[in-house]
Amino acid sequence: MSGKHGHKPFEGHMHDYEAHIKAVEEDLEYYRAKRFEPRIIYLLRRGVVTFHDLLEARVALTRKNQFFKPRKRQGNNIEARVRYLEEWLDEYVKGIALVSARAVDAMDMVTEDNRKERGDYDDFFKIKKKEHHGTLEERMVNVEQDLREYQELLEVFVQALIARGWSTREELEQRWQQLHEERPWAGGVIVAKAWSDAEFKEALLTIGREALREMGVHQGKVGKLVVVENTGAVHNVVVCTLCSCYPYDILGDTPWWYKHESYRTRIVQNPRAVVKEMFGLDVPAGKELRVYDSTSDVRYFVLPQRPKGTDGMSEAELAKLVTVDSLLGAGMALEPAQLKEVERTGAGLESPRVRPD
Amino acid sequence: MESTNSKFKIGDPVVVASENPSGNPRTPIYIRGKRGIIGLAHGVLENVRDHRGIHEPLYTVRFDLSEVSACRDHDSIWVDVHEEWLSGLQPEEKH
Numbered sequence: 001m002s003g004k005h006g007h008k009p010f011e012g013h014m015h016d017y018e019a020h021i022k023a024v025e026e027d028l029e030y031y032r033a034k035r036f037e038p039r040i041i042y043l044l045r046r047g048v049v050t051f052h053d054l055l056e057a058r059v060a061l062t063r064k065n066q067f068f069k070p071r072k073r074q075g076n077n078i079e080a081r082v083r084y085l086e087e088w089l090d091e092y093v094k095g096i097a098l099v100s101a102r103a104v105d106a107m108d109m110v111t112e113d114n115r116k117e118r119g120d121y122d123d124f125f126k127i128k129k130k131e132h133h134g135t136l137e138e139r140m141v142n143v144e145q146d147l148r149e150y151q152e153l154l155e156v157f158v159q160a161l162i163a164r165g166w167s168t169r170e171e172l173e174q175r176w177q178q179l180h181e182e183r184p185w186a187g188g189v190i191v192a193k194a195w196s197d198a199e200f201k202e203a204l205l206t207i208g209r210e211a212l213r214e215m216g217v218h219q220g221k222v223g224k225l226v227v228v229e230n231t232g233a234v235h236n237v238v239v240c241t242l243c244s245c246y247p248y249d250i251l252g253d254t255p256w257w258y259k260h261e262s263y264r265t266r267i268v269q270n271p272r273a274v275v276k277e278m279f280g281l282d283v284p285a286g287k288e289l290r291v292y293d294s295t296s297d298v299r300y301f302v303l304p305q306r307p308k309g310t311d312g313m314s315e316a317e318l319a320k321l322v323t324v325d326s327l328l329g330a331g332m333a334l335e336p337a338q339l340k341e342v343e344r345t346g347a348g349l350e351s352p353r354v355r356p357d
Numbered sequence: 358m359e360s361t362n363s364k365f366k367i368g369d370p371v372v373v374a375s376e377n378p379s380g381n382p383r384t385p386i387y388i389r390g391k392r393g394i395i396g397l398a399h400g401v402l403e404n405v406r407d408h409r410g411i412h413e414p415l416y417t418v419r420f421d422l423s424e425v426s427a428c429r430d431h432d433s434i435w436v437d438v439h440e441e442w443l444s445g446l447q448p449e450e451k452h
Contacts, residue, residue, distance in 0.1 A: 226397070271428075273428075291434045295385055296412075297407065298399065298402075
């Protein structure tokens with residue numbers, strides 16, 4: 001799950017179904033309880049959308065006018081079913097991105113308001129997340145049911161935004177298409193260039209976003225960027241203990257474990273033990289481990305060390321070795337032989353190996 | 358990046374306030390009252406998408422892991438803290 005984007009459906013052979021489902025469960029509840037429902041409540045509070053708008057939109061909803069098209073499953077084997085849930089989750093997350101942009105445009109809204117109202121600073125305000133227990137089969141059935149329910153609310157919310165005139169169907173459709181445009185894996189492109197071009201690397205480490213602007217990487221304005229370099233003496237790890245700040249405008253979707261409370265709490269208490277336990281990463285005794293806690297306006301990622309056996313490789317080849325985990329200090333960039341193994345078996349993509357509960 | 362009107366410079370020893378001085382909530386509880394060293398100085402950062410108004414200059418403060426947790430490994434935790442949360446220390450007060 002961590003090869004490219006946080007919840008991007010994995011395209012190779014699957015290795016550990018339970019890990020995939022766990023990741024879907026975690027991400028689904030995160031996006032519902034932290035990203036989507038707090039935003040509805042925020043807009044309800046301010047009269048941008050009312051409960052009655054939602055009810056009316058539900059009544060007016062038909063197969064014809066629905067915005068999100070129903071999904072079809074390809075096959076009935078377990079792999080097809082897992083993939084189906086992952087793809088559905090991906091659409092749900094994109095749907096939240098779609099309506100979030102409209103909500104921001106519709107009014108003077110800042111992230112900090114949202115953090116307060118969704119309980120980042122006070123558990124009292126937190127929306128309860130659902131937990132799933134039971135066999136893998138039972139959990140898959142439950143997740144599918146949840147997705148259906150959550151998707152329906154999203155659909156109704158889109159309809160209400162249109163009905164209230166906060167957006168038009170055309171505008172939303174255009175943005176929906178943009179959200180589906182494939183972009184190259186920026187993390188890989190950036191790191192491969194830094195490994196190959198000393199001047200760029202220097203710029204990346206000192207001026208961050210400016211260096212990316214010069215190389216034409218797509219980026220937004222999510223805080224100042226600081227890139228920290230892993231060396232023979234220092235291993236860097238990134239966290240946001242207050243919420244889950246992440247340079248998503250550059251790196252794409254956040255991996256699910258990065259948002260998990262267990263990781264966020266424990267990595268600043270006992271980092272060596274946590275990276276070993278969660279990611280199977282042994283940081284040698286002589287190496288300093290530095291944890292960067294992005295509590296404010298800075299977003300961090302790690303420049304991993306260039307793996308052995310990569311002399312003479314092109315930037316395009318090098319980019320494939322760069323995993324999301326390696327950009328957060330939760331792993332190393334892959335060696336070429338490891339990449340082959342990952343592509344062959346799918347093993348190692350379902351980090352963390354030991355799942356926090 | 359270092360702004361001229363920032364109060365501290367890289368290497369300065371500082372202590373984090375125990376109580377929230379101004380209602381700015383972006384300083385986590387585990388570093389409140391703890392001592393560290395200025396690791397990076399960012400100056401005043403405008404981030405209008407994130408919060409209203411402009412915060413004081415921002416620093417990344419380096420804490421020994423053992424200062425903020427019971428763990429004795431010789432590792433470090435680097436946390437972003439705004440100036441209003443920080444007071445200077447004499448170098449010998451560090452330990």
